[in-house]
Amino acid sequence: MTLTELDQLLLDWQRKLELASQNLLDLQNLPTYQRLAGEGGFTKAPLTGATAKAVEPALKAMDDLFQHFALLAQTIERALFLRRQINTIWGTDPRIDNIVQILTQKSVQLSVVSLPLSQRGLLSEAEQGYYVTPSSLLAAMQSAFDLARDQVLAVDHAWATLEAKLLDATSAIQELEAEGATLDAAKTTLSALQDRILSDPLGVQEEFETTVAPLIDQARQRLNEEKHRQQTLEAELALARQQLQNLQAMVHQATSLGAETAEKIQEPPEPLPEVNLTALEQWLSRLETKCAEGAIGPTQVGLRNWRRQVEQAMTTTQMTLAAHTQVLQHRQELRGRLEALQAKALARGVAEDITLVQAAAQAHQLLYSRPTDLKQAADWVSRYERWLNQGC
Known part of the structure; x- marks a missing residue:
């Protein structure tokens, strides 16, 4: 590797350290992280449940990140120290190879492991160091940072939105109950969730989305379906009212025509059998009242029976009209x-x-x-x- 290439490599590592340092500090300075870690004047949040399970590894990852960052920075500084000692006027310097080895080989000691006697030879050390390359350490730090960042931001989002979300859910439950929905289970769960926002925001968020929100959505869907059924039934009753008016007009016409044929024709067709329009009118009015009271099912059954009676009466009336019209x-x-x-x-x-x-x-x-x-x-x-x- 030429000295120019080495200088570029060192410059790249310095830039990586600057970026890593800035991002670590930005994450550490988040109020949510400080509440979770008990730093920056915040009392450590008493985490429980799903949040504790998710955040504890994230906090451990942050601790490891700062330790590993220090090791990586020391390693790069060691390489920079050697670079400052190289004088280019003397030509090739063996320290260039040392620097390359530091930057590309397993030069970062992460830990020291005690070897059991069964694994030692006569000249073996009692302890053995675990070394990694700067690049592999940086890759591991990236994964750890992603884990810590994602969990901290998840808690941050939950703390920022849960109170408003639960308040909206409470309002939605009240509105749905005012329309006749029953949401006792959702209310009980929601009340318990409100008490856990501080200690387990992730658990509260998950339970809300999987338990409370579906109950509210199901209740809203049932009400919408009932409203649709109510509106459909009201439209059918309006058509039935028009059908009754048509029957009344036909009966009047058939009665008048029957009187005319009785006067003008010897041996006229049979007159129109009695159609109890008053009873049909009263029956339809009762169905309209039941519909207004919300008795949709019974009203639908009653309306089907009413229609059969009206359709039979209309068929008979039409046949009578046709017969009397034909003779005239x-x-x-x-x-x-x-x-x-x-x-x-x-x-x-x-x-x-x-x-x-x-x-x-x-x-x-x-x-x-x-x-x-x-x-x-x-x-x-x-x-x-x-x-x-x-x-x-």
């Missing part, structure tokens, strides 16, 4: 048919034929009298047509 239309069709046949007879010059005149008179009398015998009227119209086609 048949009478009107016979009238039109007779007029068309008379016009045809007139065009042929046989309108005055006595047979046709008598047939037309009979048909006309039947079709324009009340009640009309449709069977006889149709028979006389058919006779008129047959005689006309036969040329009288």
